[in-house]
Amino acid sequence: MPLTDQELKTLDDQGYLFFPNKFTAPEAALLKHEAETVYAMDRKEVWRESSGAARTAFAAHTYNEGFRRLGAHPRLIEPVEQVLGGPVYMHQYKVNAKAAFDGDVWQWHQDYGTWKRDDGMPEPRAMNIAVFLDDVTAANGPLLFIPGSHKRGVIEAGHDLETTSYPLWTLDRKTVSELAEQGGCVAPTGLAGGMLLFSSLLVHASPGNISPFGRIIVYLSLCHVDNHIRAFNRDEWIAHRDFTPIEALSDDCLDELVAENRRAAE
Amino acid sequence: MPLTDQELKTLDDQGYLFFPNKFTAPEAALLKHEAETVYAMDRKEVWRESSGAARTAFAAHTYNEGFRRLGAHPRLIEPVEQVLGGPVYMHQYKVNAKAAFDGDVWQWHQDYGTWKRDDGMPEPRAMNIAVFLDDVTAANGPLLFIPGSHKRGVIEAGHDLETTSYPLWTLDRKTVSELAEQGGCVAPTGLAGGMLLFSSLLVHASPGNISPFGRIIVYLSLCHVDNHIRAFNRDEWIAHRDFTPIEALSDDCLDELVAENRRAAE
Numbered sequence: 001m002p003l004t005d006q007e008l009k010t011l012d013d014q015g016y017l018f019f020p021n022k023f024t025a026p027e028a029a030l031l032k033h034e035a036e037t038v039y040a041m042d043r044k045e046v047w048r049e050s051s052g053a054a055r056t057a058f059a060a061h062t063y064n065e066g067f068r069r070l071g072a073h074p075r076l077i078e079p080v081e082q083v084l085g086g087p088v089y090m091h092q093y094k095v096n097a098k099a100a101f102d103g104d105v106w107q108w109h110q111d112y113g114t115w116k117r118d119d120g121m122p123e124p125r126a127m128n129i130a131v132f133l134d135d136v137t138a139a140n141g142p143l144l145f146i147p148g149s150h151k152r153g154v155i156e157a158g159h160d161l162e163t164t165s166y167p168l169w170t171l172d173r174k175t176v177s178e179l180a181e182q183g184g185c186v187a188p189t190g191l192a193g194g195m196l197l198f199s200s201l202l203v204h205a206s207p208g209n210i211s212p213f214g215r216i217i218v219y220l221s222l223c224h225v226d227n228h229i230r231a232f233n234r235d236e237w238i239a240h241r242d243f244t245p246i247e248a249l250s251d252d253c254l255d256e257l258v259a260e261n262r263r264a265a266e
Numbered sequence: 267m268p269l270t271d272q273e274l275k276t277l278d279d280q281g282y283l284f285f286p287n288k289f290t291a292p293e294a295a296l297l298k299h300e301a302e303t304v305y306a307m308d309r310k311e312v313w314r315e316s317s318g319a320a321r322t323a324f325a326a327h328t329y330n331e332g333f334r335r336l337g338a339h340p341r342l343i344e345p346v347e348q349v350l351g352g353p354v355y356m357h358q359y360k361v362n363a364k365a366a367f368d369g370d371v372w373q374w375h376q377d378y379g380t381w382k383r384d385d386g387m388p389e390p391r392a393m394n395i396a397v398f399l400d401d402v403t404a405a406n407g408p409l410l411f412i413p414g415s416h417k418r419g420v421i422e423a424g425h426d427l428e429t430t431s432y433p434l435w436t437l438d439r440k441t442v443s444e445l446a447e448q449g450g451c452v453a454p455t456g457l458a459g460g461m462l463l464f465s466s467l468l469v470h471a472s473p474g475n476i477s478p479f480g481r482i483i484v485y486l487s488l489c490h491v492d493n494h495i496r497a498f499n500r501d502e503w504i505a506h507r508d509f510t511p512i513e514a515l516s517d518d519c520l521d522e523l524v525a526e527n528r529r530a531a532e
Binding site: 100101105107108137138139140141142144146173176177179180185186187189205207208209210211212213 | 366373374404406439453474476477
């Protein structure tokens with residue numbers, strides 16, 4: 001189902017769209033299980049917090065069948081193709097955990113800022129998708145957005161190598177406050193299976209998690225194939241170099257796996 | 267308006283009740299202004315975070331007219347008298363800020379645990395009130411509750427003098443996780459003027475605030491007069507020793523101040 005004119009207008013105004021229950025509970029549960037499998041792996045792509053808890057599994061679509069299918073799912077590929085006006089490739093793929101009690105902060109940043117500076121991506125013709133694998137609540141470190149902040153283009157940022165576990169180009173407080181005076185600050189929350197589509201220029205962050213419940217969100221960054229990165233400074237499993245257009249799978253591609261697992265368990 | 271049977275049952279089951287818009291926007295704005303006045307004072311009752319930002323103003327009802335009236339407001343005194351079955355006095359009064367960007371964590375704890383251990387309060391015949399002076403959202407460090415946890419009585423705790431700016435008897439992670447497996451973890455959010463009534467045994471916490479918006483909540487702890495504290499280990503402006511029953515003022519006691527200020531500004 002293509003995005004409606006109203007949805008496209010909201011995306012243009014606010015910089016994001018939220019689709020509660022985009023994936024069913026069994027689909028989300030399948031991917032949650034796969035995330036735990038991936039986090040248990042001893043691989044260079046799996047990064048941990050200082051506590052040892054998994055924080056990010058990069059490029060999970062290259063070594064896990066469930067995440068491979070999610071990365072080509074029509075429910076996310078088709079709207080992004082529509083918004084960007086053509087075929088897309090996967091620039092980055094992260095399964096991000098925010099561990100119970102220990103989950104750490106991500107400071108305020110724009111993703112495209114990093115892609116431009118580090119990866120030489122020519123234009124912000126790229127969109128982010130977030131798929132909730134757990135219920136995301138006010139209590140467990142939801143994603144925070146500053147609506148409308150994507151309209152400001154690339155904002156000056158400093159390279160933060162200290163306050164987060166992952167190097168990030170972060171915005172200063174004065175800038176964040178000014179943007180929020182205009183646009184406010186929202187935390188889209190909802191059940192596992194929800195999906196966010198947001199601009200790669202949208203200013204966002206996420207707080208620590210002191211709650212007793214962890215939460216996992218999959219972030220997929222999709223880029224128009226003509227806009228592929230030009231600089232290969234980062235590892236290829238962080239900033240991908242396979243610019244082949246993604247062909248969307250069928251809408252039941254995850255359901256098939258759910259059914260296969262159910263049969264295998266019988 | 268007395269609490270209904272349904273409200274009393276919810277309070278007994280969950281340990282808290284939330285009343286959105288209990289105070290009007292002008293009443294909340296008045297108190298917000300008074301909070302800024304109080305935070306600007308150089309007094310022993312005003313505690314700060316390591317950044318210098320105000321964190322708590324204790325006993326504000328003893329040196330500020332707006333907070334004096336809030337502390338005797340019928341919208342909070344009468345329901346607490348109803349729940350506790352008799353006259354109440356003010357055990358503790360805190361105007362708590364969670365500063366933008368810097369607002370710090372309060373770890374998981376029960377208030378009555380501290381009052382019993384430190385102040386010799388005989389029984390948990392005391393209730394907390396929280397009045398929101400700012401909009402409390404998923405983004406700016408809302409209060410987190412574990413519903414039903416008040417049923418467990420006083421839970422073993424360790425005295426945390428390190429991870430928070432204020433000494434606190436905090437619960438260990440295993441206990442918090444077990445309680446949350448049963449009761450979940452909720453973050454009541456709402457506009458300025460909202461009011462929470464919650465058991466002094468309810469396990470609660472609040473996360474840091476990385477958002478560009480601060481938020482102020484007034485916490486009032488009301489105790490049945492027969493149940494007054496027996497031990498005077500803490501300063502009298504932290505754990506009060508005036509056990510005189512509070513006589514509720516009229517319902518328009520804050521509105522009067524709003525009107526006075528408006529006239530003065532004309």
